Amino acid sequence: MLRNSNYKNMHRRHTTLREKGRRQAIRGPAYMFNEKGTSLTAEEERFLDSAEYGNIPVVRKMLEESKTLNFNCVDYMGQNALQLAVGNEHLEVTELLLKKENLARVGDALLLAISKGYVRIVEAILNHPAFAQGQRLTLSPLEQELRDDDFYAYDEDGTRFSHDITPIILAAHCQEYEIVHILLLKGARIERPHDYFCKCNECIEKQRKDSFSHSRSRMNAYKGLASAAYLSLSSEDPVLTALELSNELARLANIETEFKNDYRKLSMQCKDFVVGVLDLCRDTEEVEAILNGDVNIHLCPEHHRPSLSRIKLAIKYEVKKVSCLFGWIHLCMSTRYSPGKSVR
DSSP, X not given: OHHHHHHHHHHHHHHHHHHHHHHHHHHOTHHHHOTTTTOOOHHHHHHHHHHHTTOHHHHHHHHHHOSSOOTTOBOTTXXXXXXXXXXXXXXXXXXHHHTSTTOOOHHHHHHHHHHHTOHHHHHHHHTSGGGSSSGGGGOOHHHHTTSSSOSSOSOTTOSSSOTTOOHHHHHHHTTOHHHHHHXXXXXXXXXXXXXXXXXXXXXXXXXXXXXXXXXXXXXXXXHHHTOHHHHHHHOSSHHHHHHHHHHHHHHHHTTOGGGHHHHHHHHHHHHHHHHHHHHTOOSHHHHHHHHHTSSSOOEETXXXXXXXXXXXXXXXXXXHHHHHHHHHHHHHHHTTOOHHHHHO
């Protein structure tokens, strides 16, 4: 039953990709190099120009009064009015366009707004009915291809954003703390990739079809998970999460050779995150809470001191930079010096 379902999904996806290929072939070279190739009417050209330059009265009037306007028309670069408005940070024009039914490329516009850090525009787009159930936020452009719509349509060749990038992964990559927080409140999460040696049907199929794309997809997910913005906002215990993730990334660096250096950098990034968190501590109690992994300090009955489980974990994972810092802070605590001043 499950195998038949997977087969149907793959067949549908291949059909969708073939249809996109036909559309690109019909456009021809003019799609990329000839601004007359899209055959825009004078009305459409005026509409796109007004959206690009933020002419609110003209855009509003054309949307309300014109009976012939195709508000999903695209310019010679393949961008529609929504993308042009978002790219130039025209919030009011964006809000006018989002009121239209059957508006195309809403997903493209969201990714564009995230990449530029336009928080208010991101919030406006997320209020669109397409995101009412939140499922759109968990699917990448590649997964959206199974749907028969133009939610993602602009970046078909993957030159701007990788097809496996979800909105929250992109926000994490860009270190957009406020946007990551907004997406988390909407229910978006970064799914942890399966084990490298996983033999489930999904992993086997992805590996068979395109092993490099599968590895790149895993790397993009881990890059999002290792982001300081995502670690600090998504986890109840960011230090523990960062230490465990650092160990996992170090292991993957020895397995996934295509991205060996990338995984090493991400592993070091997680260690630096832990050091940064400790550096922000204002007093001894905060340091002890982090070292012990609990806001309620548990004392060892023998020595009447915190158990400092994070030091043990850092030593176990051979995180030398962090374990040395933990040890130094522990020494400062035991000699009654201010840990914040000592670290600096």
